[in-house]
Structures are given as structure tokens and as C-alpha cells.
Amino acid sequence: MKKQWTSIALGIVTAIGGFLDAGTIATSGEAGAKFGLGLVWIVLVATVAVILLVEMVGRFTAVSKKTYAEAIREDFGFRFYLLPLASEVIAESMLLAAELGGVAIALSLFTGISWHILFPFVALFVWIIIWRGSFDLIENGPALLGLVTLSFLAGIVALGGIPAQLLPTLWHPSFQQGTVADYLYLVAAILGSTISPYLLYFYSSGAREERWTGASLLLNRVTAIVGMGFGSMGSLALLVLAAIVLQPLNISASTLGELGIAMAKPFGIVGSLLFASVLFATCLGAALEVVLAVSYNIAQGFGWEWGENKKPAEAARFNLVMTIFLLIAVAIGLTGIDPLQLALFASTIISLFLPISLSPFLILMNDPQYLGKKTNRRFTNIAMVCILVLAFLVALISLPLEIITGGG
Amino acid sequence: MSYLVKRGHIEMWQKSGTCIGLLLLLCILAGCTITDSAFARTTGNAGSAFAAAMTTLAYEHEGKITSAYAASSFADFQSELTGTDQTLLAQGAANTQTVRHLLALYTPAMQVIDAPCLSNACDWRTQDALLQRASQAFLEAGNT
Numbered sequence: 390m391k392k393q394w395t396s397i398a399l400g401i402v403t404a405i406g407g408f409l410d411a412g413t414i415a416t417s418g419e420a421g422a423k424f425g426l427g428l429v430w431i432v433l434v435a436t437v438a439v440i441l442l443v444e445m446v447g448r449f450t451a452v453s454k455k456t457y458a459e460a461i462r463e464d465f466g467f468r469f470y471l472l473p474l475a476s477e478v479i480a481e482s483m484l485l486a487a488e489l490g491g492v493a494i495a496l497s498l499f500t501g502i503s504w505h506i507l508f509p510f511v512a513l514f515v516w517i518i519i520w521r522g523s524f525d526l527i528e529n530g531p532a533l534l535g536l537v538t539l540s541f542l543a544g545i546v547a548l549g550g551i552p553a554q555l556l557p558t559l560w561h562p563s564f565q566q567g568t569v570a571d572y573l574y575l576v577a578a579i580l581g582s583t584i585s586p587y588l589l590y591f592y593s594s595g596a597r598e599e600r601w602t603g604a605s606l607l608l609n610r611v612t613a614i615v616g617m618g619f620g621s622m623g624s625l626a627l628l629v630l631a632a633i634v635l636q637p638l639n640i641s642a643s644t645l646g647e648l649g650i651a652m653a654k655p656f657g658i659v660g661s662l663l664f665a666s667v668l669f670a671t672c673l674g675a676a677l678e679v680v681l682a683v684s685y686n687i688a689q690g691f692g693w694e695w696g697e698n699k700k701p702a703e704a705a706r707f708n709l710v711m712t713i714f715l716l717i718a719v720a721i722g723l724t725g726i727d728p729l730q731l732a733l734f735a736s737t738i739i740s741l742f743l744p745i746s747l748s749p750f751l752i753l754m755n756d757p758q759y760l761g762k763k764t765n766r767r768f769t770n771i772a773m774v775c776i777l778v779l780a781f782l783v784a785l786i787s788l789p790l791e792i793i794t795g796g797g
Numbered sequence: 798m799s800y801l802v803k804r805g806h807i808e809m810w811q812k813s814g815t816c817i818g819l820l821l822l823l824c825i826l827a828g829c830t831i832t833d834s835a836f837a838r839t840t841g842n843a844g845s846a847f848a849a850a851m852t853t854l855a856y857e858h859e860g861k862i863t864s865a866y867a868a869s870s871f872a873d874f875q876s877e878l879t880g881t882d883q884t885l886l887a888q889g890a891a892n893t894q895t896v897r898h899l900l901a902l903y904t905p906a907m908q909v910i911d912a913p914c915l916s917n918a919c920d921w922r923t924q925d926a927l928l929q930r931a932s933q934a935f936l937e938a939g940n941t
Contacts, residue, residue, distance in 0.1 A: 494869070494873075497869040497872075498865070498866050498869045498870075499865060499866075500865055500869075501864065501865030501866075501868040501869050502869075503869075503872055504869070504872075565940065638848055638849075638852055639844065639845055639848040639932065639936055640845055640848050640849045640852065641841075641842070641845040643842065643845060643846065643849075643877065644846075644849070644870065644873040644874070644877060645873075646853075646866070646869055646870035646873055647849045647853075647870070649862070649866065649870075650849070650852055650853065650856065650862075653856055653861040653862050654861070657860065657861045657862075658860065658861060658862060658863055660861075661856075661861065661862040661863070661866050662863070662866075665866070725876075727873070727876065727877075
């Protein structure tokens with residue numbers, strides 16, 4: 390019993406610390422700086438969606454003893470499986486490059502050394518961890534460090550809370566002329582960054598690595614609801630901080646370093662370094678999870694031996710995929726594209742691909758052959774379909790607009 | 798029977814494709830009314846970057862951020878703002894006077910971005926004033 394509660398506590402803590410990544414930091418910061426509290430609603434919608442999805446994928450794996458990728462391949466066939474796989478690889482390779490760039494920028498903010506120089510070393514560091522580290526280290530280490538995201542809440546309190554004049558932007562965001570496309574683009578990017586499918590592949594495979602069973606359903610539910618619920622507070626707090634500090638200064642948070650100014654105002658040097666620590670921990674955690682998620686996906690879909698707790702020689706192709714995928718992301722990062730812009734773009738692309746990535750999941754979650762009596766209820770299905778359609782339509786509208794105008 | 802089902806599927810995909818195509822076309826056509834002009838976007842982004850640089854410089858001298866943090870941030874501002882003059886010249890043909898005014902402020906502000914005063918041995922307040930002037934002018938141009 391004590392062990393189960395320890396697992397639950399650890400699950401909650403890691404979910405809180407692991408919620409943010411380069412995508413959520415970029416989108417929340419820019420949303421607050423440009424539209425005040427006008428995009429809080431979509432962070433809340435995305436949080437509900439991610440809670441539902443994480444709970445579902447955990448339940449699916451615990452009950453069926455199959456990962457998401459294995460089930461897609463088994464139920465829909467290999468050809469169909471290639472569709473979500475392709476969308477996953479395209480979107481997540483960009484996101485991985487952004488995460489690695491985020492870690493490099495965090496180190497750059499500490500040292501003053503250009504992030505372009507630090508980038509290859511960060512990639513090497515990530516490769517060493519995934520090559521040598523255990524699943525527990527990868528899951529819990531950066532996520533525990535990521536608890537410093539709670540300092541964003543302390544920042545809001547230190548600034549005296551949310552100013553009264555900012556509150557009306559909650560329901561009436563202040564649009565300047567010609568910013569509707571920016572607003573829609575951020576709606577799609579926030580959904581894409583929060584409901585990123587890599588989270589599901591990682592969570593599902595993690596449940597298998599930790600040998601979850603039907604008895605783990607309580608752990609799963611508490612982690613999903615409490616952990617993800619509290620985790621989104623970091624995202625919301627950063628949005629609010631950016632709205633309080635950056636918007637009045639006309640700073641639109643178009644580089645990651647600008648976001649640290651929001652923490653420097655209440656806490657000075659400590660605040661700016663806390664921000665750099667958050668950036669380092671969350672992007673490192675997300676980079677590790679993205680590499681693993683894509684490798685799990687490919688290895689499971691192709692029926693190869695997989696497992697982060699296995700020695701590289703015991704799961705050779707799984708480890709080879711990790712290395713190749715990391716190299717692809719490094720190649721993207723070395724083009725010099727700003728990680729924040731890359732994170733925003735990747736998040737919007739993910740949003741566009743969400744229906745492809747998640748529609749098989751909704752079908753599987755209603756299959757009693759896998760879940761017995763634990764299939765989805767109607768309300769959950771309707772809620773998920775509505776969110777996916779919203780994400781798809783918004784991304785479909787905003788992406789061409791942003792590409793035409795060269796924004797992002 | 799299976800032929801009819803297959804044809805039904807093809808028709809459904811054709812209709813869906815047409816709908817999505819029309820939606821995209823509508824979005825692209827509507828783009829001119831719900832997005833900034835390219836010129837306004839360029840000036841707005843540059844104004845915002847100059848404002849961020851100005852605050853970063855001030856915070857560094859007020860002891861709110863470290864020199865390393867400021868140096869790293871200025872490297873990013875440099876990447877973001879380099880080439881803005883060329884973009885303005887390309888986009889602002891219809892508004893030559895504004896472009897000339899902005900370029901007059903851009904050049905000295907970029908000198909600050911390229912070599913910010915991050916120690917007490919130089920005159921950072923003058924640099925801050927240059928950044929502020931550039932920021933205000935670019936933001937105003939972005940809003941008009």
C-alpha cells in the first residue's frame with residue numbers, strides 16, 4: 390500500500406514537472422505577451438484534452454497489456470500504421486530540434502556562450518543519457534528538476550497578483566489591427582504543444598516498462614488528473630507573467646531569453662536564472678521523451694525488441710533508431726532556425742496532424758476486445774472529437790495565413 | 798456491391814477534398830483582411846525586439862540579470878534584427894518617407910545591438926535612449 394502511494398506521489402510530481410517543454414513555453418509566453426489573458430481559455434481546453442488522453446492511454450495499456458503503437462499495427466494493419474508514424478516523425482523531429490535548442494539557449498543564458506556552439510554538445514549529452522540511462526532516470530530526473538516551474542506562480546504573487554485592468558482581456562482579448570491570424574495561429578500551437586502525441590506513445594510505453602496492470606488504474610487516473618491538472622499551472626502562470634510584465638513593455642516574446650525578463654522583474658538575477666533553469670530542465674526532459682517516444686513507436690510498430698531498461702545490444706535496432714532520429718533533429722537544428730520559432734511551427738504542424746495521430750486511438754478505446762468493460766464512455770468520445778476537430782480546423786486556417794505573411 | 802461501396806468512398810473523399818480546398822482558398826483570400834501587411838509585420842516585430850533589447854540593457858545595469866544572460870539575449874536580438882533594413886527597403890516602396898525615417902533610427906540602434914554596453918566603463922544610458930527611439934518609431938509604423 391505504501392509503495393502504491395509512493396508511486397502515485399512520484400507520478401504526480403513528474404507530471405507537474407514534465408508538463409512544460411519548448412512548445413508550451415514558447416506558446417504560453419507569446420500568448421501572454423501578445424494577447425494578455427485572452428488565450429487562457431485554450432490552455433484550459435488543451436489541459437482537459439491532455440488529461441482525457443493520458444488517462445485513456447494509461448487505462449488502455451494497463452488493461453490490454455499493449456502499447457498504443459502495437460495496437461494500431463495489430464488492429465489497423467501495417468499500411469495504416471505508417472500514416473500516424475509518418476506524421477509523428479515529421480512533426481516530432483522539428484519539435485526535438487526545438488527542445489535541443491531550448492536546452493542550448495538555457496545554457497547560453499547561464500554562460501553567455503552562443504547557443505549555436507552549445508547545440509551539438511547538448512545533442513551529445515542527450516544521446517549519452519538515452520544510451521546509458523534507465524527509464525526511471527529519464528522519466529523522473531528532469532521532471533523533478535522541472536518542479537522549479539512552480540516559481541512562476543511565486544513570481545505572480547511577488548508582483549502583487551493579476552492587475553485588475555488585465556482581467557477583462559480574459560473574455561475580451563485586445564486585438565490590434567491585423568492580429569487575428571496571430572491569435573488563431575497561437576490557438577492551434579497551444580493545442581498542438583499541449584496535446585503532443587509523443588506524450589501518449591511515451592506514457593503508453595512507460596506503462597509497459599513499469600509493468601502496469603489493472604491494479605494500476607488508480608495510479609493512472611490520479612497521475613492524469615492531478616498531475617496534468619497541476620502541471621498546466623506552470624503553463625498558465627507563464628502566460629499570466631508575460632501578460633503582466635511583457636505586454637506593457639511592448640515585448641512580444643519572440644526569443645526565449647525575453648521570457649526571463651518576466652521573472653527578473655520580481656526576483657532580479659535569481660528570477661532570470663530560475664527561468665533559465667526551468668528552460669533547461671523542461672526542454673531536456675521533453676527532448677529525452679520525444680527521442681524515446683518515436684523510437685518506441687517505430688520499434689513496436691515493426692515488431693522489434695525494445696525497452697530503455699535493456700542494454701543497447703539487447704535492443705539494437707531500437708537504440709539505432711534513437712541515434713538516427715537524434716541525428717535528424719541535430720541536422721534541423723544546425724540550420725540555425727530559432728528554437729522558439731521552430732517550436733511554434735512544430736506545435737502547429739502537430740495540431741494539423743492530431744486527427745491522424747489520434748483517430749485510431751478513439752476507435753481502440755471503444756473496442757471491448759482490448760478493454761473489456763473499461764471502454765470509453767460517450768461523453769469522453771464526444772469531448773475528444775470536438776477538441777481534435779477544433780485543433781485541425783484552426784491549424785488548417787492559420788498555417789497558410791502565417792506562411793503567406795511570413796509570420797509565426 | 799463492393800464496387801458501389803468503393804465508389805461511395807471515392808465520392809466522399811472527393812467531396813471532402815473539395816470542401817477543404819475551398820476552405821483553404823477562403824482563408825487565403827481572407828488573409829489580406831485578418832493579417833498585417835508584410836511591412837507592418839516587419840516594423841512591429843523590429844519595434845518589439847528593440848523594446849526587449851532596451852529592457853535587457855536596463856535590467857543588466859540595474860543588476861536584475863547577469864552579463865552572461867544579457868550577452869546571450871543580445872546575440873538573439875542580433876539574429877532577429879539583422880537584415881531588417883533590406884526587408885524594409887523591399888517592402889516599403891509605397892512609403893518612402895517612413896522607410897527613410899526608420900532606417901535613420903535603425904542604423905545607430907543596430908550598432909548598439911551589435912556592441913551593447915554591458916559594463917560600467919561605457920555610456921549605456923545613451924545606448925538605451927537610442928534603442929527606445931527606434932522601438933517607438935518602429936512600433937508606431939507597425940500600428941499604422
